Amino acid sequence: MTAFARLQRRRVSPLPYLLILPTFVFVALFTIWPMLLASYQSLFLQRLNMARYRTPTFTGFQNYVELFNDDRFHQVMHNTLIFVAGTVPVSIVLAFLFAMLVNQALRGIGVARLFFFYPTILPLVSAATIWMFFFTPDYGIFNTTLRALGYTGPQNWTGNPNLALLAVMIVSVWKNAGYYMIFYLAGLQGMPVDVYEAAALDGASGWQMLWRITFPLLRRTTLFITTIAFIGAFQTVDHIFVLTQGGPAGASTVLLYYLWEQRFEFLNVGVASALTVVLIAVLLIFTLTNFLLSERKEDAHVG
Amino acid sequence: MKKSKRLWPILSLLLLALLALAGCAMPVAPAAPAGESTAPAAEEPVTIQVFYPVAVDAPIAQILNGYVDAFHAANPNITVEPVFSGGYGDVKTAIQTTIEGGGKPPALAVMLATDIYDLVNAGYIAPLDNFIAASDPAYIADFLPAYMANSTYDGQTWSIPFQRSAVVLYYNADLLKEAGLEPPTDWASWAAAAQALTVREGDNVTRWGIEFSSDWPYWLFQPLAIGAGQNIVGDDPAQVFFDTQAMRDALQFYIDLSQVYQATPPGVQANWGTGPADLASGQTAMIAHSTGSLSSILKQADFEVGVMPYPGREAGTFASVPGGGNLYILDGASDAEKAAAWKFIQFLTEPERVADFSIQTGYIPNRAAAFETQAWKDYVAATPQAQAAADALQYAQAEFTVENLGEVRTILHDYIHKAINGEMSVADAMAAAQADADAALEPFRQ
Numbered sequence: 101m102t103a104f105a106r107l108q109r110r111r112v113s114p115l116p117y118l119l120i121l122p123t124f125v126f127v128a129l130f131t132i133w134p135m136l137l138a139s140y141q142s143l144f145l146q147r148l149n150m151a152r153y154r155t156p157t158f159t160g161f162q163n164y165v166e167l168f169n170d171d172r173f174h175q176v177m178h179n180t181l182i183f184v185a186g187t188v189p190v191s192i193v194l195a196f197l198f199a200m201l202v203n204q205a206l207r208g209i210g211v212a213r214l215f216f217f218y219p220t221i222l223p224l225v226s227a228a229t230i231w232m233f234f235f236t237p238d239y240g241i242f243n244t245t246l247r248a249l250g251y252t253g254p255q256n257w258t259g260n261p262n263l264a265l266l267a268v269m270i271v272s273v274w275k276n277a278g279y280y281m282i283f284y285l286a287g288l289q290g291m292p293v294d295v296y297e298a299a300a301l302d303g304a305s306g307w308q309m310l311w312r313i314t315f316p317l318l319r320r321t322t323l324f325i326t327t328i329a330f331i332g333a334f335q336t337v338d339h340i341f342v343l344t345q346g347g348p349a350g351a352s353t354v355l356l357y358y359l360w361e362q363r364f365e366f367l368n369v370g371v372a373s374a375l376t377v378v379l380i381a382v383l384l385i386f387t388l389t390n391f392l393l394s395e396r397k398e399d400a401h402v403g
Numbered sequence: 404m405k406k407s408k409r410l411w412p413i414l415s416l417l418l419l420a421l422l423a424l425a426g427c428a429m430p431v432a433p434a435a436p437a438g439e440s441t442a443p444a445a446e447e448p449v450t451i452q453v454f455y456p457v458a459v460d461a462p463i464a465q466i467l468n469g470y471v472d473a474f475h476a477a478n479p480n481i482t483v484e485p486v487f488s489g490g491y492g493d494v495k496t497a498i499q500t501t502i503e504g505g506g507k508p509p510a511l512a513v514m515l516a517t518d519i520y521d522l523v524n525a526g527y528i529a530p531l532d533n534f535i536a537a538s539d540p541a542y543i544a545d546f547l548p549a550y551m552a553n554s555t556y557d558g559q560t561w562s563i564p565f566q567r568s569a570v571v572l573y574y575n576a577d578l579l580k581e582a583g584l585e586p587p588t589d590w591a592s593w594a595a596a597a598q599a600l601t602v603r604e605g606d607n608v609t610r611w612g613i614e615f616s617s618d619w620p621y622w623l624f625q626p627l628a629i630g631a632g633q634n635i636v637g638d639d640p641a642q643v644f645f646d647t648q649a650m651r652d653a654l655q656f657y658i659d660l661s662q663v664y665q666a667t668p669p670g671v672q673a674n675w676g677t678g679p680a681d682l683a684s685g686q687t688a689m690i691a692h693s694t695g696s697l698s699s700i701l702k703q704a705d706f707e708v709g710v711m712p713y714p715g716r717e718a719g720t721f722a723s724v725p726g727g728g729n730l731y732i733l734d735g736a737s738d739a740e741k742a743a744a745w746k747f748i749q750f751l752t753e754p755e756r757v758a759d760f761s762i763q764t765g766y767i768p769n770r771a772a773a774f775e776t777q778a779w780k781d782y783v784a785a786t787p788q789a790q791a792a793a794d795a796l797q798y799a800q801a802e803f804t805v806e807n808l809g810e811v812r813t814i815l816h817d818y819i820h821k822a823i824n825g826e827m828s829v830a831d832a833m834a835a836a837q838a839d840a841d842a843a844l845e846p847f848r849q
Binding site: 252260343344 | 492495496499503520521524525526606607608617618619668669670671672673674676677686806807808809810813816817818820821823824826846847
């Protein structure tokens with residue numbers, strides 16, 4: 101095809117661009133524009149609870165300097181790291197196990213699927229209210245169970261600085277594992293049966309099939325789930341409002357919660373915008389790394 | 404040509420979609436405020452919105468709608484649209500995002516009394532002095548001083564008390580009687596009663612002497628500090644009193660309740676939500692809680708419920724602190740809307756209506772005249788605890804509010820938590836709280 105023909109061909113097909121235009125407008129309006137706005141605002145000193153700093157004043161990178169020198173910010177990043185590293189792998193492994201479990205053709209499997217998926221459809225705030233009672237000292241279900249097992253250690257989940265973050269992580273895993281299960285289940289149901297038949301004929305064990313066939317074929321699903329789980333881990337904070345309010349003494353404050361605190365409690369628009377930029381940067385770096393690594397693997401695989 | 408013909412329907416559809424999108428995206432520009440330049444005629448019809456939260460277990464929406472209907476009957480020119488907006492935080496966030504997004508805020512809102520400095524500094528609310536000056540001086544003087552303590556700033560009045568509560572101590576009077584105890588009169592007898600009423604079976608506690616929530620502690624701790632002789636806030640809106648003997652003693656008393664008397668669970672407690680039910684079911688003999696929980700406790704309990712202010716450190720002294728929401732007029736409203744909002748405020752705070760609202764919700768009447776109404780007198784004759792709750796207010800001092808409230812409050816909470824959880828000594832924690840708070844308040848003192 102000549103260059104001219106190619107150009108002509110491109111010229112006569114505006115339809116694809118038109119079709120993605122609404123999406124593009126939405127993304128630009130609700131994603132790109134707020135991102136640019138936050139980056140811009142992060143360079144200004146603006147505090148809504150101070151009359152003389154109500155209108156923004158340019159301060160360069162002062163908000164970032166303030167943030168990186170702030171002990172609270174270090175504590176928050178530390179908590180966020182633990183939260184993400186703790187909840188993402190566990191939810192994904194659980195999601196996979198659930199999916200394997202409910203992928204079997206058994207009677208009543210629909211009920212089991214609903215059982216695992218149920219946490220996803222519950223609003224997180226109301227679910228957290230129920231969890232609050234599970235975590236209740238003395239007669240909460242967690243402590244009565246632990247006591248029945250002979251454990252008499254610390255009973256106070258949400259008020260204990262060593263357990264508060266764990267408590268909100270448990271709720272997070274409970275909430276998300278069933279959601280990610282759906283993607284694995286879809287992946288498992290779309291598996292080609294003949295590959296397994298061939299493997300069975302060759303005398304492969306169930307374990308070998310799992311490692312050599314199921315996992316590699318689900319790699320794209322895993323990539324997708326890892327990405328949304330990672331982003332989700334940064335976004336899931338609703339239950340923290342109910343369970344711990346980020347406490348005690350900030351022990352369960354994660355990045356997005358801190359952002360809310362700075363923006364709506366401390367009314368510090370500049371620092372909140374700087375935190376937004378940090379959040380976007382972290383998510384962008386992870387998503388790109390994840391994508392590039394897996395794409396490279398794909399190429400290597402094909403090559 | 405053929406191709407482009409086929410494209411036309413698609414193109415026009417897309418255009419339509421875009422137009423619809425643009426319609427969604429653009430905030431609907433508020434109609435030009437006609438009343439701003441020219442003084443509005445009194446007869447001109449005006450519509451105001453009222454944003455309000457629901458923070459207690461009572462049909463607030465239904466009650467307010469009833470008042471609005473009565474108001475419409477008396478003021479045919481004014482239309483009031485009550486808008487339920489979630490909790491206190493949601494109302495504030497809704498108003499904040501509306502104003503900063505360039506939208507028009509409601510004319511009237513119910514927000515926390517303690518939000519005053521943040522709201523003034525942000526320029527969201529309008530002072531009420533002109534309205535107050537134009538009305539009967541007896542009106543503003545009738546509101547309880549403990550409630551008005553959080554309504555003034557910079558020499559002006561910014562809010563009118565509305566749904567107000569206070570911190571009190573609830574106790575199971577039957578259990579006290581059984582143990583041969585009188586209601587406590589100072590910290591020592593309070594702690595002794597809590598200790599005596601704690602019941603253990605082996606390692607298990609089947610009944611605590613007292614439950615005292617500390618996960619969001621400033622409100623329940625304030626009466627402890629006041630009872631030890633020094634509130635944590637004073638007249639200067641940029642000053643706090645965290646590193647005082649009173650606050651150290653208050654914190655130590657709380658820690659001693661678990662460490663020394665073993666009458667309350669150790670560590671930071673998140674039992675605000677379960678407290679009333681725990682008291683009613685006999686899981687605990689006393690709770691520190693809001694007067695707002697009175698009706699739900701009375702409904703559940705099958706024993707005599709006692710209500711009193713906190714005993715103070717010294718014998719015969721008592722302490723409490725007010726809480727709850729006030730009525731604020733938003734600055735973004737037109738003059739006509741502000742006048743209508745003020746009219747509605749006065750309507751809501753008529754003594755009869757205040758008494759009715761308090762009886763239906765469990766809030767404490769916000770003005771003296773309401774206590775003199777027949778409805779209130781009949782109510783407390785049947786429910787003497789309601790009068791006891793209201794009486795606690797005479798020992799109340801201003802609720803904790805300060806410039807830069809969100810940050811300073813977080814500092815206080817963090818160090819209280821650290822002291823309770825044993826990460827810092829009481830003295831170190833309060834010294835650090837004072838230092839951090841002073842640093843956070845420094846820019847506000849200039």
